[in-house]
Amino acid sequence: MSLDGLQIGKRDSQLWIEIDRAGKANAMTVAMMEGIASAIIQASADDKTQAVVLTAKGEKLFCAGVDVREQSPDGDAARQRERRSHALAALQDSVITTPVPIVVALNGLAVGAGAMLALMADGCVAVEGAALSLPEIDIGIATFSGANILTVLGGRALAADLIQTGRRLPAQDALNRGLISAVVERGELEHSATKIAEALGSKNRAAFADNKHWINRGLCSALEEARQEHARHRAKVQGVGK
Known part of the structure; x- marks a missing residue:
């Protein structure tokens, strides 16, 4: 299945989702975030799907985060910020709450929301030379979610x-800190991601889901707190702009 900016298909018992928007640094639109979340949720309802692998096309960038330059279809910038926020929250929730394992195959640099997805996944394998980055401070904005996730x-x-x-x-530093599962040569990325997904997907589904719920409960609470702060911040910005 092909959606705008996404390639989605089954590989045996795994659902593979590829971000394919190289012309925009693989930045995610609202529709892309909704599409990934929907695919993950549908996979969790399919007994024949044992795991989901999220990766991207290209050799430099996994994902540059959310496309903050995407224009609102109705011209309402404030409403577009709300759409982006809700779509990202739903995507994050799908990764950390869905019963099936989510594995990220990091083909390059993961920035902002892209880095958050890699960190929150049940498993993450990266190519040599890949990296994680939360550089929002360099453009003068705070990242409440990123700060809480990393903490x-x-x-x-x-x-x-x-x-x-x-x-x-x-990526090697992230591996040494236990933040990702493996670092491999580029030619081994898909094979390694497949093996990690197979290993996690072979576990008892109910037990895996229960463990995942308890492992991620602190992360879920931290994200909720961050989202509330994001909402207050958006309201303040909107008030200033009036």
Whole structure:
């Protein structure tokens, strides 16, 4: 199945979702985020789908995050910010709450929301030279979600380092910190992702889902808190713009 900016298809017992928007640095539109979330949710309802693998086309960028330049279909910029926020929240929730394992195959640099997806997945394998980046501070905006995700998963020191400097975290460093599962040569990426997805997908589905729920409960709480702060921030910006 092909959606605008996405390629989605089954490979044996796995659902593979590929971001395919190289001309826009694989940045995700609202429709793309909704499409990925919908595909993940549908996979979780299919007993024949044991795992979902999320990757991207190309050799430089996995995903540049959310496409903040996407224009609103009705010309309402404030409403478009709300759409982006809700679509991203639904996508994040699908990754951390769906019963089936979600594996990210990181083919290159993951920025912003792209990095968050890699961090929140049940497994992540990256090519040598890939990196994670939350550089919002470099364009003068805060990342409440990114800060909370990194604090929960990597600890305060790492969160303060990456969030406040905007620097990239090389894949090997992410592996050493336990944030991703493996670093491989580019030619081994799909094979490695398949094997991780097979290993996780072979587990008892109900037990895996229960464990995932408890493992991610702190992350879910942190994300909810961050989303509330994002909403207050959007309301303030909207009020200033009137």
